[in-house]
Amino acid sequence: MIVGQVSTMTSPDLQQMLQDLDTFIQNLMTCESRPVVGLTVSVVKDGQTVFAKGYGQRDLQTGQAVDNRTLFGVGSISKSFTSALLAAILGEREDVSWDTVLTDILGPSFRFRDQFRTEEATLRDLLAHKTGLENHAFAMGAGQDIDRSGLARRMRYYRQVYPFRTFWHYNNALYTLAGHVAERLTGQSYEALLRERILQPLGMDDTVYLADALRDEGFSNFAQTYLTYNRTGLSMPYSEEEFRPLKLHLPAGGVVSNALDMARYMKFHLSGGRDTAGRLVVPEDTLRQTHTADFTAAPQLDKLEPYWPVEAGTTQGYGLGWMAGTYRGFRRVQHSGFVAGFASLLSLYPAASGGVYTSVNGPYTAGVASDIHEIIHGMVGDILTGKDHWLNATTACTYPEPWWTRPEPNSTVLPEISDNFPRDKRDYEGIYGNHATGNMTITLNTTDNKLYFSLGLIGRGLVLPTVFDDHILFRCQGPLAYVPAFGADVGQKDGKVFSLTLQSDSSELPVVFERGLKLTDPDPTEPQWYDCACVSASPDRTALSYTFTFLLFLAYMFTV
Ligand SMILES: *[C@@H]1O[C@H](CO)[C@@H](O)[C@H](O)[C@H]1NC(C)=O
Ligand SMILES: *[C@@H]1O[C@H](CO)[C@@H](O)[C@H](O)[C@H]1NC(C)=O
Ligand SMILES: *[C@@H]1O[C@H](CO)[C@@H](O)[C@H](O)[C@H]1NC(C)=O
Ligand SMILES: *[C@@H]1O[C@H](CO)[C@@H](O)[C@H](O)[C@H]1NC(C)=O
Ligand SMILES: *[C@@H]1O[C@H](CO)[C@@H](O)[C@H](O)[C@H]1NC(C)=O
Ligand SMILES: *[C@@H]1O[C@H](CO)[C@@H](O)[C@H](O)[C@H]1NC(C)=O
Numbered sequence: 071m072i073v074g075q076v077s078t079m080t081s082p083d084l085q086q087m088l089q090d091l092d093t094f095i096q097n098l099m100t101c102e103s104r105p106v107v108g109l110t111v112s113v114v115k116d117g118q119t120v121f122a123k124g125y126g127q128r129d130l131q132t133g134q135a136v137d138n139r140t141l142f143g144v145g146s147i148s149k150s151f152t153s154a155l156l157a158a159i160l161g162e163r164e165d166v167s168w169d170t171v172l173t174d175i176l177g178p179s180f181r182f183r184d185q186f187r188t189e190e191a192t193l194r195d196l197l198a199h200k201t202g203l204e205n206h207a208f209a210m211g212a213g214q215d216i217d218r219s220g221l222a223r224r225m226r227y228y229r230q231v232y233p234f235r236t237f238w239h240y241n242n243a244l245y246t247l248a249g250h251v252a253e254r255l256t257g258q259s260y261e262a263l264l265r266e267r268i269l270q271p272l273g274m275d276d277t278v279y280l281a282d283a284l285r286d287e288g289f290s291n292f293a294q295t296y297l298t299y300n301r302t303g304l305s306m307p308y309s310e311e312e313f314r315p316l317k318l319h320l321p322a323g324g325v326v327s328n329a330l331d332m333a334r335y336m337k338f339h340l341s342g343g344r345d346t347a348g349r350l351v352v353p354e355d356t357l358r359q360t361h362t363a364d365f366t367a368a369p370q371l372d373k374l375e376p377y378w379p380v381e382a383g384t385t386q387g388y389g390l391g392w393m394a395g396t397y398r399g400f401r402r403v404q405h406s407g408f409v410a411g412f413a414s415l416l417s418l419y420p421a422a423s424g425g426v427y428t429s430v431n432g433p434y435t436a437g438v439a440s441d442i443h444e445i446i447h448g449m450v451g452d453i454l455t456g457k458d459h460w461l462n463a464t465t466a467c468t469y470p471e472p473w474w475t476r477p478e479p480n481s482t483v484l485p486e487i488s489d490n491f492p493r494d495k496r497d498y499e500g501i502y503g504n505h506a507t508g509n510m511t512i513t514l515n516t517t518d519n520k521l522y523f524s525l526g527l528i529g530r531g532l533v534l535p536t537v538f539d540d541h542i543l544f545r546c547q548g549p550l551a552y553v554p555a556f557g558a559d560v561g562q563k564d565g566k567v568f569s570l571t572l573q574s575d576s577s578e579l580p581v582v583f584e585r586g587l588k589l590t591d592p593d594p595t596e597p598q599w600y601d602c603a604c605v606s607a608s609p610d611r612t613a614l615s616y617t618f619t620f621l622l623f624l625a626y627m628f629t630v
Contacts, residue, residue: 157353214318
């Protein structure tokens with residue numbers, strides 16, 4: 071039997087393998103192909119923290135090293151904190167379950183855009199990403215100056231990308247809403263609840279919240295993140311301003327922790343919801359349901375043969391804040407997290423009573439940021455389940471090659487910038503509103519005679535004309551300056567500039583901002599329940615279709 075085989079592993083064996091793991095990771099940190107600034111790793115086995123170590127640097131400027139207490143943002147691994155917290159709350163109440171309809175908790179004033187979702191949507195639909203509603207990545211990336219009840223109110227303006235419960239569509243805002251559900255069930259803030267119900271009982275005393283780093287002097291032993299880094303020492307750090315949107319979205323991606331605390335968190339999940347003293351923090355059954363595949367997740371790159379020499383990871387589906395699947399035939403429960411330059415992964419191997427957590431502080435490169443995690447998690451999976459390793463020092467550096475070559479990302483094609491706007495710059499000035507996102511403001515700076523935009527908490531920069539009269543570009547300055555420029559269609563009404571339609575990538579809908587819209591104005595589509603599966607995109611956009619990376623990029627910040 072699998073479990074028997076694993077538990078026969080003797081302690082000296084394990085010690086030797088963990089020493090080999092250390093050597094393996096040290097080698098990984100020197101791979102030419104993959105410069106990593108800093109890395110933190112913890113491994114648990116049979117209720118013990120058997121490995122907790124830092125590698126590389128937590129800050130290139132000060133040269134401080136990462137240790138096993140250096141704080142890293144866990145990104146979307148925070149989603150499992152939200153589902154665990156809800157499991158704790160549901161576990162002690164008879165009147166609510168994963169399948170309670172949201173309006174029974176949030177009250178009759180809570181609504182989605184359509185009647186069907188409003189009457190049917192449950193906590194489970196939020197947590198398993200089943201609503202099919204838009205993600206509003208623009209709002210997420212730029213940040214919104216609202217609280218969680220404000221977000222709950224704005225939910226009625228979120229349009230559908232897919233019909234209800236038909237397609238897995240990852241959604242950060244709905245996890246924040248789930249966090250708000252916990253607030254409404256208890257009358258306490260999410261911040262206080264998570265600390266009282268999960269972090270304190272588990273002894274996760276170093277664990278904090280990302281937005282709090284902005285206060286005072288920030289945290290001590292906190293890793294700086296990097297967008298770019300190479301061995302010549304050239305690097306581009308992220309701005310801490312990027313943490314501001316995470317105040318609202320703590321339940322979706324704002325937890326900050328270290329290797330030792332995350333080991334406590336893994337032991338909690340592997341022990342059926344117990345703290346280190348064996349006391350039940352969350353009912354075992356309720357917690358187990360969060361680990362169980364509930365909905366078929368969008369196909370990711372499943373690491374099945376023929377590419378790979380072993381079954382290196384298969385997805386079964388998404389649970390409640392967890393991706394359930396297998397690795398080399400063993401059950402694996404996993405979640406990744408990307409936030410403000412931190413990239414993390416947590417894997418539980420329940421049959422082996424073990425788990426591994428890793429996080430890096432940069433550089434952020436799509437794919438590359440997740441390779442290092444996959445390599446280490448595979449290695450630890452092999453150790454925990456008693457299998458021979460299929461990666462060696464050479465292939466650990468070349469991974470995913472020689473087995474698979476990552477396709478080059480499609481380059482962003484933006485329209486050419488022109489010298490002049492087709493109309494007076496003052497015509498563009500104004501406040502443009504969107505019910506779900508908030509206001510976008512355009513102002514003319516009379517000193518330098520340039521148009522500037524501002525969106526949300528941290529979105530700001532230049533407005534530029536293009537060779538197309540009805541298309542402008544936004545180029546971010548400040549904390550989001552690394553984001554590629556993004557475009558908008560300019561709509562007119564009575565000869566005046568009236569609307570700005572932000573293009574999105576194919577998985578999201580274009581976002582329309584209208585001049586002078588007050589957030590209290592009725593949404594033009596609101597009077598009737600909105601039942602149409604098709605959301606009208608901006609008019610006349612067929613001629614220009616840009617491969618668009620901005621939303622994709624922001625979406626990456628939190629994706630699984
Ligand atoms: C954490 O790191 C310290 C040294 O920084 C080390 O003494 C300790 O053993 C480590 N903890 C674990 C569980 O490995
Ligand atoms: C490091 O980055 C700089 C600037 O981006 C670049 O010119 C240089 O070639 C890079 N060096 C390596 C070894 O990649
Ligand atoms: C590493 O693994 C690859 C592929 O499995 C193999 O071709 C290579 O010979 C191995 N290298 C070493 C040094 O063992
Ligand atoms: C690039 O674009 C093509 C055509 O739109 C698409 O099929 C392909 O999946 C894209 N590649 C990537 C890496 O996104
Ligand atoms: C206008 O532009 C000038 C020059 O770039 C700058 O110094 C000034 O702060 C800007 N004013 C406002 C209100 O942004
Ligand atoms: C958005 O702008 C409108 C004016 O167009 C204003 O009435 C409203 O208060 C603004 N909303 C926010 C949240 O700033």
